Amino acid sequence: xxxAFQRDLSYLLELIGSGKESLIFMKKRIRHLATQWLQASxxxxxxxxGKQRDQKQILIHIGFLTEExxxxxxxRVLKGGPLGEMVQWADILAVLFILGHSLKITVSxxxxxxxxxxxxxxxxxxxxxxxxxDLIYTDYHGLQQMKQHMGLSFKKYRCRVRVIDTxxxxxxxxxxxxxxxxxxxxxxxxxxxxxxxxxxxxxxxxDNSFMGFVSEELNKTEKQFIKSNKANNMAVVYGxxxxxxxxxxxxxxxxxxxxxxxxxxxxxxxxxxxxxAFVKNHGLLPQHEFxxxxxxxxxxxxxxxxYEGPAPLEAIANxxxxxxxxxxxxxxxxxxxxxxxxxxxxxxxxxxxxAQDFIGKPHVWTVDYNNSEEFExxxxxxxxxxxxxxxxxxxTSEGMLERIHAYIQYQDFCAVAVLPDTPAVQTxxxxxxxxxxxxxxxxACNSSSSFPAWPPVNSLQVxxxxxxxACTSTCQQHGLVCEPEFFKFINHKEVFQRxxxxxxxxxxxxxxxxxxxxxxxxECYLQKEPLLFSxxxxxTKYQRLCPCRDYRRGQVALCRDxx
Ligand code: U2F
Numbered sequence: 139x140x141x142a143f144q145r146d147l148s149y150l151l152e153l154i155g156s157g158k159e160s161l162i163f164m165k166k167r168i169r170h171l172a173t174q175w176l177q178a179s180x181x182x183x184x185x186x187x188g189k190q191r192d193q194k195q196i197l198i199h200i201g202f203l204t205e206e207x208x209x210x211x212x213x214r215v216l217k218g219g220p221l222g223e224m225v226q227w228a229d230i231l232a233v234l235f236i237l238g239h240s241l242k243i244t245v246s247x248x249x250x251x252x253x254x255x256x257x258x259x260x261x262x263x264x265x266x267x268x269x270x271x272d273l274i275y276t277d278y279h280g281l282q283q284m285k286q287h288m289g290l291s292f293k294k295y296r297c298r299v300r301v302i303d304t305x306x307x308x309x310x311x312x313x314x315x316x317x318x319x320x321x322x323x324x325x326x327x328x329x330x331x332x333x334x335x336x337x338x339x340x341x342x343x344x345d346n347s348f349m350g351f352v353s354e355e356l357n358k359t360e361k362q363f364i365k366s367n368k369a370n371n372m373a374v375v376y377g378x379x380x381x382x383x384x385x386x387x388x389x390x391x392x393x394x395x396x397x398x399x400x401x402x403x404x405x406x407x408x409x410x411x412x413x414x415a416f417v418k419n420h421g422l423l424p425q426h427e428f429x430x431x432x433x434x435x436x437x438x439x440x441x442x443x444x445y446e447g448p449a450p451l452e453a454i455a456n457x458x459x460x461x462x463x464x465x466x467x468x469x470x471x472x473x474x475x476x477x478x479x480x481x482x483x484x485x486x487x488x489x490x491x492x493a494q495d496f497i498g499k500p501h502v503w504t505v506d507y508n509n510s511e512e513f514e515x516x517x518x519x520x521x522x523x524x525x526x527x528x529x530x531x532x533x534t535s536e537g538m539l540e541r542i543h544a545y546i547q548y549q550d551f552c553a554v555a556v557l558p559d560t561p562a563v564q565t566x567x568x569x570x571x572x573x574x575x576x577x578x579x580x581x582a583c584n585s586s587s588s589f590p591a592w593p594p595v596n597s598l599q600v601x602x603x604x605x606x607x608a609c610t611s612t613c614q615q616h617g618l619v620c621e622p623e624f625f626k627f628i629n630h631k632e633v634f635q636r637x638x639x640x641x642x643x644x645x646x647x648x649x650x651x652x653x654x655x656x657x658x659x660x661e662c663y664l665q666k667e668p669l670l671f672s673x674x675x676x677x678t679k680y681q682r683l684c685p686c687r688d689y690r691r692g693q694v695a696l697c698r699d700x701x
Contacts, residue, residue, distance in 0.1 A: 141193035141238035143179050147172050150235040151625075153243050157481070158204055159215040163246070163425075164228035170426055171535070172234070174355055178535035179236050182543065186667055186701075191547060194239045194272040195516055197253055200227055201280025218378040218404030218422050222447045223304065226339055226351040230275060230302065233542045240423040242271075251287055252279075267644060269295045273546070277302045278326050294394040296331060297552035302390050303336040306346045309622075309672040310650040311481035312336075316670060324471075324481045330669060332551045333622065340446055340492040341532075341694050342484060344610060344673045346547060346622045348695045352535045354429055361527050364433050364457045370521060373437040374458070376449055376489075378422050380410035384440045389507065390414055397437060402428060432456035435646045437520055438491045445476065446471075450493045454501045457527040459520045462489040463507040484674065496694075500525050533691030541695050548592035548700070597687040597697040598624050602637060605657070606678040611688035612674070620673035624685030625665065631654050633683060634662045656682035 144150075151165050169176075200520045202223065203209055211219060218546075234241055244250045255267050271292060276284065281301055285292045301307075307326070311317055314328040322328075333593035336347035354391040356364065373393060380403050393399055394416050403413050404422040404618070413419050423431065429452060432438065438453035440462040450460045469487035487496045489661060493502040500523050505516045531537040600619070603612040613620040629652075636642050639655050650672040652665040656679050662678075665671055676682070 143183055144236055144238050145176050145179060147232070147235070150231060150241075153235075154231065154240060154243070157241070158203065158209070158212040158245070159538070160212040160224050161213050162211075163221065163224050164231070167225065167228040167425060168232050169385045171229075171603055174352075174535050175232055175236055176537075181536045182539045184418070184545070185540070191238070191543065194546060195242075195270060196234055196239045197242050197244065197271040197274045197276075198231065198234065199244045199250050199253075199274060199280040199284070200277040201277045201283055202278065204250075204283070206247045206283065207279040216422065218380070218406075218443065220447075221425075222339065222444070223302075226315060226349070227446050228303075229351040229538060230349065230542075233539055234275070236539065237543055237546065239546070247283055247287070248481050250283060254284070254288060254291075267291050269298065270383070272298060274299045274562065274607050275302060276300075278527065281329060282327070297330070297335075299335060300347075301331070301336045302349060303330075303346065304339045305477070305480050305482060305486060306338045306342040307333060307336040307481040308343065308650075308674045309333045309345055309670050310483075310675065313648075313650075313667065316648055316650070316667070324479050326479070326481045328481075328663065329602040332669065333672070334549065334692055335551055337678050339448075341496075342446075342491075343482070344545055344613075347549070347623050348532070350532060350538055350541070352538050353427075353448065353451045353533050354530055355529060355534055359456070364527060367434065368436055368457060369398070370436050371397045372400065372435045374402070374431060374435045374453070374605055375438055376401045376418070376438055376440040376447075376453075377443065378402050378404055378589060380412045382441060382443050383410070383412040386412075387414065388510070389513065390417070391440065392510065393439065396517050400431065400435065402431070403486035421509075428452075429456060432458055437517070437559065438463060442489050443476075445486060447494065449501075450490050451529070451533055454493070454497060455527055455529040455533075457499060457525060458521060459503060459525055459629070460490070460493055461503045461505070461516055461520060462493065464488050464504045466506065482674075494646060496530060497528070499526050500675065523680055537693055540701070541693065544590060544700055548590075560636055592700070593621060593623060593697045594699045595624070597621070597699060598627065599686045599688075600628050600633065600637075601684045601686055601694055602639075603657075603676070603680075603682040603684050604607075605681050606676050607682070608676040609673040609682050609684035609686075611619065612682070612684045616686060616687035619689045621685050621697075622671050622686040624687065625653070628683055628685050629671075631662070631664065637683075650675050651677055651680050651682055653683040 154161055154165055164523055197506040201207055242253050269494045312328055312333055314330055317323045317328040334347050338346050341348035399417045401417050401419045402423050403410055403419050431455050433456045435458050438458040438460045440461050465487055469486045470483055470485045471480050488504045495502045503516050506514050507513055546648045601612050609620040631644050639658050642660040644662040646664040646666045648667045650670045652663040655662045690696050
């Protein structure tokens, strides 16, 4: 059945239900952004020019909001607790609904079971129950619950699952046997999914799919109004929980020399002791009032926590400059408590690496906070810098609708790929660039739907990394992005030959760094386990074969011909 855009959000609000503060927050957000969503849906509809879109039956099971997982978030919604996840789920619900899919939403185990057709108490029943959904969006908590209550069906249908995973999961952590043998086991588990089934809040790693969220958008008049009404000496501190302000007196004192400092820290009756008297604390604000505050402010300043949240994007979209601390050495699961146990070794080089790398100056200033002079100089320079409100396309409603539409239409982790023995590539003029040959392209285009030729293989370029470099950075260096879906096309002996790499031996092994070459000893390695194809990961011993692709400006998840 063809999907038709749905523009009356009242049915979605009904579907979400009520009772929990988290659900109330999400519904308020959807209501507040309704006009923006509707405008975006018209733009996307025009852009797609009537292209066929299949209507999917979708289950959305928000595991972290279930009582069975402890639901620690809902009671903290009005008390300064994390809202980033709620922001993202609200936007996911809006997108899936507006794209015209048929949704069931569950936030309890009981509802989950009844939707899965599993009789209560029969979770471990060995029979496979037919799954009435094409897709299931859930999180790590929900995944665990589904595994427990679906019996054998879980294995059969796990290719239909999409896991909303804030910080990302690297392939080495996802593969059970490999994780166990090589020290990548974490509490979050190893689910043997295709790593693209994990969907992140920012485009942290191309090994996962980038889901994202949206920020409030401004029209021309609003932008103009904001620009002329900015208070040049007004700063808002990032952090709604008092703990975030602890030990920051030195920075606050420096900032206070130049600017009037505002905060939105939750409190019950008295000012939290961590927040100095010279700060104008508004208390935790409803989301739309927080946006209004950002519209007046010149500076949004982070003190290192929370990591990678939505607020800096909102601040930049409302014309603020975001000042944040550089982390040297970078924080990661190997050296920092917050990330410990998360299924990734990704190095977080500042409070908000997306803002640092994808936006940068003049909107984002990343400085060493251990150096007071650098910190103070940045504040003075920011006060002299004029910026326009800015929102990357991938965080607009149209951008998110476009991206999720493409995923739903083209990503298929259930299809079994039958690949030709010959490699998909041939050398071109540069020794390190390989382009798909025309015979292969014809094959990929003519192949039936059982083969997921998405992203289309004509966007592939192969580069050899430096020793000790991850494919993520190799591709980035060439203005491209690593595309793990393409590893299967280059995991061939012939590709080494075409790159003029002399291999005295070629082994096929399980290693998340392969295909690669240890050039000094002329040993070549192919990947034996497709689930371990990974853009992340490096070792000084290896030069990796990297499948890179082009991407759309402002929409890194999609290649030029991906729509
Ligand atoms: C992140 O979660 P947080 O909730 O700490 O992220 P923030 O960047 O603070 O923003 C979440 C939303 O809170 C809103 C604001 C943002 O959309 O508009 N807000 C508000 O409604 N009222 C206020 O007074 C101030 C902000 C991250 F998203 C999570 O994934 C992480 O778990 C968490 C910890 O790193 O950080």
